[in-house]
Amino acid sequence: MVDRFTQQTRSRMMSAIRGKDTKPELIVRRILRELSVGYRLHRKDLPGRPDISMSGRRKIIEVRGCFWHRHPGCRFAYEPKSRQDFWQQKFASNVERDKRNDRALRDQGWQTLTVWECETAQVTSLQERIAEFIEVGGHSASGKGRNYPREADETPAG
Numbered sequence: 001m002v003d004r005f006t007q008q009t010r011s012r013m014m015s016a017i018r019g020k021d022t023k024p025e026l027i028v029r030r031i032l033r034e035l036s037v038g039y040r041l042h043r044k045d046l047p048g049r050p051d052i053s054m055s056g057r058r059k060i061i062e063v064r065g066c067f068w069h070r071h072p073g074c075r076f077a078y079e080p081k082s083r084q085d086f087w088q089q090k091f092a093s094n095v096e097r098d099k100r101n102d103r104a105l106r107d108q109g110w111q112t113l114t115v116w117e118c119e120t121a122q123v124t125s126l127q128e129r130i131a132e133f134i135e136v137g138g139h140s141a142s143g144k145g146r147n148y149p150r151e152a153d154e155t156p157a158g
């Protein structure tokens with residue numbers, strides 16, 4: 001597999017995880033900036049105000065907390081011991097809303113990728129998944145990205 005990130009970039013990302021920018025969304029945004037991908041945050045005109053949208057590519061990345069959004073099989077998606085009825089209702093409504101939004105986005109022609117909070121601890125594999133999803137760099141040996149027209153309304157990368 002081609003290593004698209006320099007050692008310097010990677011160590012910067014790793015230190016970010018240990019350091020202050022620990023929020024999963026920030027980690028994903030940093031990866032996108034490294035890939036020179038423009039994006040917008042929480043667009044109000046899209047179902048569920050998706051975390052990150054790339055209108056030129058018609059792609060969405062949702063960054064979800066394992067506990068609140070019930071990452072299947074994840075150790076962070078544990079069941080609290082008290083007030084079980086409350087939690088089960090809360091979880092069920094979160095999961096249902098996520099599904100509904102995903103479906104609505106797909107119906108409008110968007111491709112969606114869910115990044116779980118726990119996955120942002122493994123930056124290397126997350127980088128690969130995101131690059132593959134947005135088709136930056138592709139599988140070419142040069143690692144050079146395809147050229148996509150940049151939407152006027154997208155935030156310039158960097």
Ligand SMILES: [Zn+2]
Pocket residue numbers: 066071074075076077116117118119
């Ligand atoms: Zn998880």
